[in-house]
Amino acid sequence: MPRIVYLSWPAGEISGGIKAAFQHVELLAEMGQEAVIATQDAAPPGWFQSSARIIPLSEVRADDVLVFPENGAALFKAFADVPNPKLVFCQNPFLVFRGLDGRATYADAGVTHIMCPSHTVLHFCAERFPGLKLGYTPFFVDHARFLYSADKALQVATVPRKRPVEFGAVADLFRHRYPQYRDLPWVYVHQATESQVAQVMGGSAVFLSLQRLEAHAMTALEAMACGCIVAGFTGVATGTDSATTRNGFWAPEDDIPACVEQLARAVQLAAGRGPVYEAMVTEARRTAWEYRREEAARLLIQFWRETLPQLDLRQA
Numbered sequence: 644m645p646r647i648v649y650l651s652w653p654a655g656e657i658s659g660g661i662k663a664a665f666q667h668v669e670l671l672a673e674m675g676q677e678a679v680i681a682t683q684d685a686a687p688p689g690w691f692q693s694s695a696r697i698i699p700l701s702e703v704r705a706d707d708v709l710v711f712p713e714n715g716a717a718l719f720k721a722f723a724d725v726p727n728p729k730l731v732f733c734q735n736p737f738l739v740f741r742g743l744d745g746r747a748t749y750a751d752a753g754v755t756h757i758m759c760p761s762h763t764v765l766h767f768c769a770e771r772f773p774g775l776k777l778g779y780t781p782f783f784v785d786h787a788r789f790l791y792s793a794d795k796a797l798q799v800a801t802v803p804r805k806r807p808v809e810f811g812a813v814a815d816l817f818r819h820r821y822p823q824y825r826d827l828p829w830v831y832v833h834q835a836t837e838s839q840v841a842q843v844m845g846g847s848a849v850f851l852s853l854q855r856l857e858a859h860a861m862t863a864l865e866a867m868a869c870g871c872i873v874a875g876f877t878g879v880a881t882g883t884d885s886a887t888t889r890n891g892f893w894a895p896e897d898d899i900p901a902c903v904e905q906l907a908r909a910v911q912l913a914a915g916r917g918p919v920y921e922a923m924v925t926e927a928r929r930t931a932w933e934y935r936r937e938e939a940a941r942l943l944i945q946f947w948r949e950t951l952p953q954l955d956l957r958q959a
Contacts, residue, residue: 645708650715652715654689670936690834757772781859786935797914798848848871853876854875872892
């Protein structure tokens with residue numbers, strides 16, 4: 644069997660896409676398939692734990708199957724002349740243009756298959772790359788780390804990194820419209836490790852979702868797994884696979900006043916508890932459970948079992 648190599652940006656960069664690539668390599672290794680992450684510096688992530696093996700890009704072999712990030716123009720350039728089978732793990736369709744770097748299609752770079760972590764991405768890639776084969780390979784929520792806790796403080800946890808302007812506007816307008824919550828604690832998660840994020844979510848009753856231009860952000864699902872009432876943005880105007888009116892209070896993209904109102908509903912619900920609160924927490928946890936490790940492993944092995952025989956492995 645050939646080795647599968649997920650090419651990646653430096654792992655120290657805090658990115659859900661990098662973590663998802665590491666997840667794939669971990670799952671493949673557990674299945675007995677040789678798989679590694681390859682980065683320029685081969686340094687471990689630091690901000691999350693992973694058993695995935697990391698190698699420098701210089702150790703990629705001619706018989707490896709290569710998986711590129713959708714936005715990796717420099718990586719496509721570095722491996723432009725090699726005969727290796729090539730795939731793309733497209734985690735953000737809105738960054739595809741960066742990876743294409745002027746090409747009409749990934750096929751022009753030798754790519755034959757695209758891996759998609761959500762049905763939103765599948766629909767996008769079916770339109771954008773009609774000649775390429777697609778597969779559904781979702782990330783997973785680590786339920787051993789993002790644990791449910793009923794013992795929560797009435798506070799708002801949030802990760803403002805991708806929407807710093809919107810975050811400031813939402814927080815200011817929320818305090819103005821709802822002075823009774825002016826002293827409500829806010830916990831800003833910035834440059835934090837995965838363990839720190841899980842600890843904050845586990846102790847917070849409300850999570851403000853500030854994901855942006857993402858087909859399916861991992862962070863909101865992790866908050867759901869911890870039992871937070873989630874409010875805010877889905878990250879894409881058409882919605883995501885997992886955001887519903889039953890598991891969160893979602894606002895239209897870039898609609899600050901609507902986001903404030905949805906956040907207020909979440910805080911009011913969390914403050915009062917009661918059966919409606921319990922029902923939303925239960926539905927959110929059920930949604931997050933759909934993205935458990937075992938299900939991601941099942942779909943990933945199914946994809947690779949179907950795909951490896953289709954690849955040109957004459958170099959292997």
